[in-house]
Amino acid sequence: MKLAYFPGCSLHSSGRDYDKSIRMVLGKLGVDLVEIPDWNCCGATSAHVTDENLAVLLPARNLAIAEGMGLDILAPCSACHQRLVIAEEELKKEKFQKALKETTGKEFAGKIRTLGILEVLMGKVGPEAIEKEIKTPLKGFKVASYYGCLIARIPRVKTFDDRENPTSMDRLVDLTGAEAVDWPFKADCCGASFGITQKPFFHKLSGRLLDGAGDFGAQAIVTVCPFCQLNLEMAGYKEAKETPSRTPLPVMSITQWLALAMGFTAKQAGLSSLLVEPGRLRETVSR
Protein backbone atom coordinates (compact mmCIF):
# COMPACT_ATOMS: atom_id res chain seq x y z
CA MET A 1 0.00 0.00 0.00
CA LYS A 2 1.21 3.45 -0.90
CA LEU A 3 0.01 6.70 0.67
CA ALA A 4 0.80 10.38 0.25
CA TYR A 5 2.15 11.57 3.59
CA PHE A 6 1.25 14.92 5.09
CA PRO A 7 3.29 15.23 8.29
CA GLY A 8 2.27 18.81 9.04
CA CYS A 9 4.38 21.36 10.89
CA SER A 10 4.21 19.72 14.28
CA LEU A 11 5.62 16.39 13.11
CA HIS A 12 8.68 18.20 11.82
CA SER A 13 9.28 19.80 15.21
CA SER A 14 7.90 18.95 18.66
CA GLY A 15 6.19 15.86 17.26
CA ARG A 16 9.18 14.47 15.43
CA ASP A 17 9.26 11.22 17.42
CA TYR A 18 5.68 10.66 16.34
CA ASP A 19 6.83 11.14 12.74
CA LYS A 20 9.74 8.76 13.21
CA SER A 21 7.62 6.07 14.85
CA ILE A 22 4.97 6.30 12.12
CA ARG A 23 7.61 5.74 9.45
CA MET A 24 9.12 2.80 11.40
CA VAL A 25 5.83 1.10 12.20
CA LEU A 26 4.21 1.54 8.79
CA GLY A 27 7.46 0.54 7.06
CA LYS A 28 7.34 -2.78 8.93
CA LEU A 29 3.68 -3.20 8.05
CA GLY A 30 4.32 -2.72 4.35
CA VAL A 31 2.90 0.77 3.90
CA ASP A 32 4.93 3.06 1.65
CA LEU A 33 4.78 6.73 2.55
CA VAL A 34 5.60 9.37 -0.04
CA GLU A 35 5.83 12.80 1.56
CA ILE A 36 3.78 15.38 -0.38
CA PRO A 37 6.43 17.49 -2.10
CA ASP A 38 6.59 21.13 -0.99
CA TRP A 39 3.52 20.77 1.26
CA ASN A 40 2.37 23.84 3.17
CA CYS A 41 0.84 24.39 6.61
CA CYS A 42 -2.89 23.57 6.80
CA GLY A 43 -3.58 26.83 8.63
CA ALA A 44 -4.86 24.96 11.70
CA THR A 45 -7.11 26.77 14.18
CA SER A 46 -5.66 30.17 13.30
CA ALA A 47 -6.98 30.04 9.74
CA HIS A 48 -10.50 28.76 10.42
CA VAL A 49 -11.03 31.14 13.32
CA THR A 50 -10.03 34.22 11.36
CA ASP A 51 -10.41 33.66 7.61
CA GLU A 52 -12.78 31.39 5.72
CA ASN A 53 -10.77 31.47 2.48
CA LEU A 54 -7.39 30.70 4.05
CA ALA A 55 -9.07 27.90 6.00
CA VAL A 56 -10.03 26.15 2.75
CA LEU A 57 -7.31 27.19 0.31
CA LEU A 58 -4.26 26.41 2.48
CA PRO A 59 -5.19 22.72 2.90
CA ALA A 60 -6.65 22.62 -0.64
CA ARG A 61 -3.23 23.17 -2.19
CA ASN A 62 -1.96 19.99 -0.48
CA LEU A 63 -5.02 18.02 -1.55
CA ALA A 64 -4.44 19.04 -5.16
CA ILE A 65 -0.77 17.99 -5.08
CA ALA A 66 -1.68 14.60 -3.57
CA GLU A 67 -4.42 14.06 -6.13
CA GLY A 68 -1.79 14.66 -8.80
CA MET A 69 0.21 11.84 -7.20
CA GLY A 70 -2.89 9.63 -7.40
CA LEU A 71 -2.65 8.71 -3.72
CA ASP A 72 -4.87 8.94 -0.63
CA ILE A 73 -3.32 11.03 2.12
CA LEU A 74 -2.23 10.00 5.60
CA ALA A 75 -2.45 13.02 7.93
CA PRO A 76 -1.57 11.82 11.44
CA CYS A 77 -2.16 15.16 13.20
CA SER A 78 -5.84 15.45 14.12
CA ALA A 79 -5.89 19.18 13.42
CA CYS A 80 -4.39 18.80 9.93
CA HIS A 81 -6.64 15.80 9.29
CA GLN A 82 -9.75 17.77 10.22
CA ARG A 83 -8.75 20.78 8.08
CA LEU A 84 -7.97 18.57 5.06
CA VAL A 85 -11.25 16.64 5.35
CA ILE A 86 -13.27 19.85 5.71
CA ALA A 87 -11.46 21.31 2.69
CA GLU A 88 -12.38 18.17 0.68
CA GLU A 89 -16.03 18.97 1.46
CA GLU A 90 -15.77 22.70 0.80
CA LEU A 91 -14.05 22.10 -2.53
CA LYS A 92 -17.31 20.64 -3.81
CA LYS A 93 -18.42 24.28 -4.02
CA GLU A 94 -17.69 26.07 -7.25
CA LYS A 95 -16.49 29.17 -5.44
CA PHE A 96 -13.56 27.35 -3.87
CA GLN A 97 -12.74 25.30 -6.97
CA LYS A 98 -12.38 28.53 -8.87
CA ALA A 99 -10.35 30.18 -6.13
CA LEU A 100 -7.96 27.22 -5.98
CA LYS A 101 -7.42 27.30 -9.73
CA GLU A 102 -6.97 31.06 -9.73
CA THR A 103 -4.44 31.15 -6.90
CA THR A 104 -2.42 27.98 -7.46
CA GLY A 105 -3.26 26.84 -10.98
CA LYS A 106 -4.17 23.50 -9.41
CA GLU A 107 -7.41 21.56 -9.34
CA PHE A 108 -9.04 19.09 -6.99
CA ALA A 109 -11.73 16.72 -8.25
CA GLY A 110 -12.27 14.74 -5.04
CA LYS A 111 -10.71 11.52 -6.32
CA ILE A 112 -8.62 10.96 -3.21
CA ARG A 113 -9.37 11.24 0.50
CA THR A 114 -7.55 11.97 3.72
CA LEU A 115 -7.09 9.27 6.34
CA GLY A 116 -6.04 9.43 9.98
CA ILE A 117 -3.47 7.11 11.53
CA LEU A 118 -6.10 4.89 13.21
CA GLU A 119 -7.96 4.36 9.95
CA VAL A 120 -4.72 3.37 8.23
CA LEU A 121 -3.67 1.00 11.02
CA MET A 122 -6.97 -0.60 11.94
CA GLY A 123 -8.93 -0.08 8.72
CA LYS A 124 -6.36 -0.52 5.94
CA VAL A 125 -3.53 -2.60 7.43
CA GLY A 126 -5.86 -4.47 9.78
CA PRO A 127 -5.51 -6.12 13.21
CA GLU A 128 -4.33 -9.51 11.89
CA ALA A 129 -1.31 -8.05 10.10
CA ILE A 130 -0.44 -5.96 13.15
CA GLU A 131 -0.77 -8.89 15.55
CA LYS A 132 1.76 -10.86 13.51
CA GLU A 133 4.37 -8.14 14.11
CA ILE A 134 4.02 -7.94 17.90
CA LYS A 135 7.40 -9.16 19.18
CA THR A 136 7.55 -7.68 22.70
CA PRO A 137 4.05 -7.84 24.19
CA LEU A 138 3.63 -5.04 26.74
CA LYS A 139 1.90 -7.23 29.29
CA GLY A 140 0.88 -5.87 32.65
CA PHE A 141 0.44 -2.27 31.53
CA LYS A 142 -2.80 -0.38 31.76
CA VAL A 143 -3.13 2.32 29.18
CA ALA A 144 -5.66 5.08 28.58
CA SER A 145 -6.20 5.63 24.87
CA TYR A 146 -6.95 9.29 24.36
CA TYR A 147 -8.55 10.22 21.04
CA GLY A 148 -8.99 13.93 21.60
CA CYS A 149 -11.82 16.02 20.28
CA LEU A 150 -11.04 16.44 16.61
CA ILE A 151 -10.42 12.99 15.18
CA ALA A 152 -14.04 11.82 15.31
CA ARG A 153 -15.74 15.22 15.34
CA ILE A 154 -16.05 16.47 11.83
CA PRO A 155 -19.59 17.69 11.18
CA ARG A 156 -21.52 16.14 8.26
CA VAL A 157 -18.73 13.74 7.36
CA LYS A 158 -18.77 10.03 8.12
CA THR A 159 -15.82 9.41 10.39
CA PHE A 160 -13.86 6.17 10.78
CA ASP A 161 -14.63 5.79 14.47
CA ASP A 162 -17.76 6.36 16.50
CA ARG A 163 -18.10 10.06 17.38
CA GLU A 164 -19.01 9.56 21.01
CA ASN A 165 -17.25 6.34 21.87
CA PRO A 166 -14.34 5.66 19.53
CA THR A 167 -12.75 2.25 20.11
CA SER A 168 -10.13 1.58 17.42
CA MET A 169 -7.20 2.75 19.55
CA ASP A 170 -8.39 0.65 22.51
CA ARG A 171 -8.34 -2.40 20.24
CA LEU A 172 -4.88 -1.45 19.07
CA VAL A 173 -3.65 -1.13 22.67
CA ASP A 174 -5.09 -4.58 23.44
CA LEU A 175 -3.21 -6.01 20.44
CA THR A 176 0.08 -4.82 21.96
CA GLY A 177 -0.56 -7.03 25.00
CA ALA A 178 -1.41 -4.10 27.27
CA GLU A 179 -4.85 -3.45 28.68
CA ALA A 180 -6.88 -0.46 27.47
CA VAL A 181 -8.76 1.06 30.41
CA ASP A 182 -12.36 2.14 30.05
CA TRP A 183 -12.44 5.79 30.94
CA PRO A 184 -14.98 8.52 30.33
CA PHE A 185 -12.74 11.31 28.98
CA LYS A 186 -11.30 9.58 25.92
CA ALA A 187 -12.77 12.02 23.40
CA ASP A 188 -12.91 15.18 25.53
CA CYS A 189 -11.03 18.30 24.48
CA CYS A 190 -7.53 18.84 25.98
CA GLY A 191 -7.53 22.57 25.31
CA ALA A 192 -4.47 22.47 23.06
CA SER A 193 -5.43 25.48 21.00
CA PHE A 194 -5.41 27.52 24.23
CA GLY A 195 -2.07 26.10 25.41
CA ILE A 196 -0.37 29.40 24.74
CA THR A 197 -3.03 32.10 24.83
CA GLN A 198 -5.45 31.05 27.60
CA LYS A 199 -3.48 29.09 30.18
CA PRO A 200 -6.22 28.74 32.84
CA PHE A 201 -8.59 27.02 30.41
CA PHE A 202 -5.82 24.84 29.13
CA HIS A 203 -4.94 23.72 32.67
CA LYS A 204 -8.57 23.08 33.50
CA LEU A 205 -9.11 20.82 30.49
CA SER A 206 -5.82 18.92 30.40
CA GLY A 207 -5.64 18.61 34.19
CA ARG A 208 -8.97 16.84 34.21
CA LEU A 209 -7.75 14.38 31.59
CA LEU A 210 -4.50 13.58 33.42
CA ASP A 211 -6.28 13.09 36.74
CA GLY A 212 -9.06 11.12 35.08
CA ALA A 213 -6.70 8.68 33.36
CA GLY A 214 -4.92 8.13 36.70
CA ASP A 215 -8.18 7.63 38.58
CA PHE A 216 -9.18 4.89 36.18
CA GLY A 217 -5.92 3.03 36.78
CA ALA A 218 -3.94 3.98 33.67
CA GLN A 219 -0.14 3.98 33.90
CA ALA A 220 0.31 5.77 30.60
CA ILE A 221 -1.72 7.71 28.06
CA VAL A 222 -1.44 7.16 24.31
CA THR A 223 -2.56 9.73 21.75
CA VAL A 224 -3.05 10.21 18.01
CA CYS A 225 -2.75 13.99 17.87
CA PRO A 226 0.70 15.55 18.38
CA PHE A 227 -0.88 18.60 20.04
CA CYS A 228 -2.75 16.50 22.56
CA GLN A 229 0.45 14.58 23.23
CA LEU A 230 2.57 17.67 23.85
CA ASN A 231 -0.19 19.39 25.73
CA LEU A 232 -0.80 16.60 28.20
CA GLU A 233 2.93 16.14 28.64
CA MET A 234 3.39 19.84 29.38
CA ALA A 235 0.59 19.72 31.93
CA GLY A 236 2.24 16.76 33.66
CA TYR A 237 5.66 18.36 33.47
CA LYS A 238 4.37 21.50 35.12
CA GLU A 239 2.58 19.54 37.80
CA ALA A 240 5.79 17.67 38.63
CA LYS A 241 7.75 20.96 38.87
CA GLU A 242 5.22 22.46 41.23
CA THR A 243 4.59 19.34 43.34
CA PRO A 244 7.69 17.12 43.15
CA SER A 245 5.97 14.37 45.15
CA ARG A 246 3.58 13.72 42.28
CA THR A 247 4.59 11.46 39.42
CA PRO A 248 2.69 12.48 36.33
CA LEU A 249 1.58 9.89 33.78
CA PRO A 250 3.82 9.51 30.73
CA VAL A 251 2.07 10.44 27.49
CA MET A 252 3.20 9.15 24.11
CA SER A 253 1.94 8.71 20.60
CA ILE A 254 0.17 5.45 19.78
CA THR A 255 2.81 4.58 17.18
CA GLN A 256 5.60 4.99 19.75
CA TRP A 257 3.73 2.50 21.93
CA LEU A 258 3.16 0.17 18.97
CA ALA A 259 6.83 0.45 17.94
CA LEU A 260 7.90 -0.79 21.38
CA ALA A 261 5.54 -3.75 21.11
CA MET A 262 6.87 -4.51 17.64
CA GLY A 263 10.35 -4.88 19.09
CA PHE A 264 11.89 -1.51 18.31
CA THR A 265 14.13 -0.20 21.07
CA ALA A 266 13.30 2.50 23.59
CA LYS A 267 15.80 4.71 21.83
CA GLN A 268 14.28 4.12 18.39
CA ALA A 269 10.83 4.85 19.77
CA GLY A 270 12.12 8.14 21.16
CA LEU A 271 11.35 7.50 24.84
CA SER A 272 14.21 9.70 26.04
CA SER A 273 12.74 12.73 24.26
CA LEU A 274 9.54 12.58 26.29
CA LEU A 275 9.19 15.34 28.87
CA VAL A 276 7.85 12.82 31.35
CA GLU A 277 9.88 9.65 31.07
CA PRO A 278 8.14 6.30 31.44
CA GLY A 279 10.29 4.60 34.09
CA ARG A 280 8.87 1.09 34.46
CA LEU A 281 8.23 0.67 30.74
CA ARG A 282 11.96 0.84 30.06
CA GLU A 283 12.52 -2.39 31.99
CA THR A 284 10.10 -4.26 29.73
CA VAL A 285 11.13 -3.11 26.27
CA SER A 286 14.27 -3.64 24.20
CA ARG A 287 17.06 -1.20 24.96
Add this chain to the structure above:
Amino acid sequence: MFPEKAVLSAPVDPGFLRKVREESGEDPSRCYQCLRCSTGCPLSSNMDYTPHQVMRLIQLGQKDEVLGSDAIWVCVSCYTCSVRCPNDINIAHLYDTLRQMAVREGYEIKRSQIPIFHREFLGQVKYLGRLHELMLMGFYRLRAGGLFDDMDLGYDMVRKGRLGLLPSFPHGGKDLKRIYDYAGKEAKTS
Protein backbone atom coordinates in the same frame (compact mmCIF):
# COMPACT_ATOMS: atom_id res chain seq x y z
CA MET B 1 -32.16 29.26 31.82
CA PHE B 2 -32.16 32.38 29.71
CA PRO B 3 -31.11 35.90 30.65
CA GLU B 4 -34.28 37.64 29.50
CA LYS B 5 -33.32 40.90 31.18
CA ALA B 6 -30.25 41.45 29.04
CA VAL B 7 -32.34 40.77 26.00
CA LEU B 8 -35.11 43.16 26.89
CA SER B 9 -32.76 46.02 27.66
CA ALA B 10 -30.65 45.78 24.49
CA PRO B 11 -31.72 47.12 21.09
CA VAL B 12 -32.84 44.67 18.40
CA ASP B 13 -31.00 44.44 15.10
CA PRO B 14 -33.63 42.95 12.79
CA GLY B 15 -31.12 42.05 10.05
CA PHE B 16 -28.61 40.26 12.29
CA LEU B 17 -29.97 36.73 11.98
CA ARG B 18 -30.03 36.95 8.22
CA LYS B 19 -26.50 38.35 8.06
CA VAL B 20 -25.18 35.56 10.28
CA ARG B 21 -27.02 32.95 8.25
CA GLU B 22 -25.68 34.25 4.96
CA GLU B 23 -22.11 34.66 6.07
CA SER B 24 -21.77 31.37 7.94
CA GLY B 25 -24.02 29.15 5.86
CA GLU B 26 -25.46 27.90 9.18
CA ASP B 27 -29.02 28.49 10.31
CA PRO B 28 -29.38 29.40 13.99
CA SER B 29 -33.15 29.73 13.60
CA ARG B 30 -33.32 25.93 13.55
CA CYS B 31 -32.33 25.89 17.23
CA TYR B 32 -35.11 24.79 19.64
CA GLN B 33 -33.14 25.14 22.87
CA CYS B 34 -32.58 21.47 23.63
CA LEU B 35 -29.30 22.35 25.41
CA ARG B 36 -27.33 19.46 23.99
CA CYS B 37 -24.63 21.89 22.86
CA SER B 38 -24.25 23.58 26.23
CA THR B 39 -24.36 20.35 28.20
CA GLY B 40 -21.42 18.93 26.30
CA CYS B 41 -19.38 22.11 26.00
CA PRO B 42 -16.20 21.70 28.08
CA LEU B 43 -15.99 25.42 28.82
CA SER B 44 -19.65 26.40 29.19
CA SER B 45 -19.16 27.16 32.88
CA ASN B 46 -16.58 29.79 31.88
CA MET B 47 -18.79 31.53 29.33
CA ASP B 48 -20.97 34.58 29.82
CA TYR B 49 -23.44 33.00 27.40
CA THR B 50 -23.51 29.26 26.76
CA PRO B 51 -23.94 28.03 23.15
CA HIS B 52 -27.74 27.55 23.26
CA GLN B 53 -28.06 31.06 24.71
CA VAL B 54 -25.95 32.48 21.90
CA MET B 55 -28.30 30.78 19.39
CA ARG B 56 -31.31 32.36 21.08
CA LEU B 57 -29.64 35.77 21.21
CA ILE B 58 -29.00 35.57 17.47
CA GLN B 59 -32.64 34.67 16.86
CA LEU B 60 -33.61 37.68 18.96
CA GLY B 61 -31.45 40.06 16.94
CA GLN B 62 -29.13 40.82 19.87
CA LYS B 63 -26.11 41.74 17.80
CA ASP B 64 -24.22 43.69 20.47
CA GLU B 65 -24.71 41.01 23.09
CA VAL B 66 -23.43 38.32 20.73
CA LEU B 67 -20.53 40.07 19.02
CA GLY B 68 -19.49 41.74 22.27
CA SER B 69 -19.69 38.49 24.25
CA ASP B 70 -16.75 36.80 25.89
CA ALA B 71 -18.24 33.42 24.95
CA ILE B 72 -17.23 33.53 21.30
CA TRP B 73 -13.59 33.86 22.44
CA VAL B 74 -13.78 31.30 25.23
CA CYS B 75 -14.90 28.67 22.68
CA VAL B 76 -11.96 26.35 22.01
CA SER B 77 -13.32 24.98 18.68
CA CYS B 78 -13.63 21.38 19.87
CA TYR B 79 -16.70 20.77 17.64
CA THR B 80 -18.49 18.77 20.34
CA CYS B 81 -21.56 20.98 20.05
CA SER B 82 -21.50 20.82 16.26
CA VAL B 83 -21.68 17.06 15.97
CA ARG B 84 -24.31 16.76 18.71
CA CYS B 85 -26.80 19.38 17.54
CA PRO B 86 -29.95 17.48 16.47
CA ASN B 87 -30.79 20.32 14.10
CA ASP B 88 -27.52 20.16 12.20
CA ILE B 89 -26.21 23.57 13.20
CA ASN B 90 -22.43 23.58 12.95
CA ILE B 91 -22.05 25.84 15.96
CA ALA B 92 -18.24 25.79 16.04
CA HIS B 93 -18.20 27.03 12.45
CA LEU B 94 -20.86 29.61 13.22
CA TYR B 95 -18.59 30.90 16.02
CA ASP B 96 -15.77 31.36 13.47
CA THR B 97 -18.08 33.70 11.56
CA LEU B 98 -19.10 35.54 14.74
CA ARG B 99 -15.45 36.12 15.70
CA GLN B 100 -14.66 37.38 12.22
CA MET B 101 -17.64 39.76 12.39
CA ALA B 102 -16.62 40.99 15.85
CA VAL B 103 -13.07 41.77 14.69
CA ARG B 104 -14.24 43.41 11.48
CA GLU B 105 -16.79 45.61 13.24
CA GLY B 106 -14.40 46.69 15.95
CA TYR B 107 -16.05 45.12 18.99
CA GLU B 108 -13.88 45.14 22.08
CA ILE B 109 -12.12 41.79 22.52
CA LYS B 110 -11.27 41.10 26.12
CA ARG B 111 -9.03 38.18 25.25
CA SER B 112 -6.90 40.15 22.83
CA GLN B 113 -4.05 37.60 23.05
CA ILE B 114 -6.10 35.21 20.90
CA PRO B 115 -6.25 37.33 17.73
CA ILE B 116 -2.59 38.36 18.26
CA PHE B 117 -1.59 34.70 18.29
CA HIS B 118 -3.59 33.89 15.15
CA ARG B 119 -2.10 36.88 13.34
CA GLU B 120 1.45 35.84 14.18
CA PHE B 121 0.70 32.25 13.17
CA LEU B 122 -0.80 33.14 9.81
CA GLY B 123 1.85 35.77 9.14
CA GLN B 124 4.55 33.19 9.53
CA VAL B 125 2.78 30.69 7.29
CA LYS B 126 2.44 33.40 4.66
CA TYR B 127 6.18 33.91 4.39
CA LEU B 128 7.54 30.48 5.27
CA GLY B 129 4.74 28.19 4.12
CA ARG B 130 5.18 26.21 7.32
CA LEU B 131 5.13 27.00 10.97
CA HIS B 132 8.22 27.19 13.13
CA GLU B 133 7.10 26.65 16.72
CA LEU B 134 9.96 28.40 18.51
CA MET B 135 9.84 31.45 16.27
CA LEU B 136 6.06 31.70 16.64
CA MET B 137 6.43 31.62 20.42
CA GLY B 138 9.06 34.35 20.30
CA PHE B 139 7.08 36.72 18.12
CA TYR B 140 3.85 36.05 19.97
CA ARG B 141 5.44 36.76 23.34
CA LEU B 142 7.02 39.94 22.02
CA ARG B 143 3.59 41.23 21.03
CA ALA B 144 1.48 39.81 23.83
CA GLY B 145 4.02 40.09 26.66
CA GLY B 146 5.57 37.46 28.94
CA LEU B 147 8.66 36.94 26.79
CA PHE B 148 10.41 34.92 29.48
CA ASP B 149 7.48 32.76 30.55
CA ASP B 150 8.02 29.01 30.48
CA MET B 151 11.77 29.35 29.99
CA ASP B 152 12.49 26.09 31.86
CA LEU B 153 10.02 24.20 29.70
CA GLY B 154 11.47 25.69 26.52
CA TYR B 155 14.98 24.83 27.66
CA ASP B 156 14.05 21.20 28.36
CA MET B 157 12.31 20.91 25.02
CA VAL B 158 15.32 22.17 23.12
CA ARG B 159 17.60 19.92 25.18
CA LYS B 160 15.47 16.89 24.33
CA GLY B 161 15.42 17.78 20.65
CA ARG B 162 11.73 18.61 20.67
CA LEU B 163 12.09 22.15 19.30
CA GLY B 164 14.08 22.97 16.19
CA LEU B 165 16.12 26.15 16.50
CA LEU B 166 16.08 27.17 12.85
CA PRO B 167 13.15 27.34 10.45
CA SER B 168 13.30 25.40 7.18
CA PHE B 169 13.53 27.10 3.79
CA PRO B 170 10.27 28.65 2.57
CA HIS B 171 7.65 26.32 1.06
CA GLY B 172 4.67 26.77 -1.19
CA GLY B 173 6.32 29.34 -3.46
CA LYS B 174 4.13 31.93 -5.16
CA ASP B 175 0.97 29.92 -4.49
CA LEU B 176 0.85 31.06 -0.89
CA LYS B 177 1.25 34.72 -1.70
CA ARG B 178 -1.60 34.43 -4.20
CA ILE B 179 -3.79 32.56 -1.70
CA TYR B 180 -3.23 35.31 0.89
CA ASP B 181 -3.85 38.04 -1.67
CA TYR B 182 -7.09 36.39 -2.69
CA ALA B 183 -8.22 35.99 0.94
CA GLY B 184 -7.34 39.62 1.68
CA LYS B 185 -9.35 40.85 -1.28
CA GLU B 186 -12.38 38.72 -0.35
CA ALA B 187 -12.27 39.85 3.29
CA LYS B 188 -12.48 43.48 2.19
CA THR B 189 -15.56 42.95 0.06
CA SER B 190 -17.61 40.99 2.63
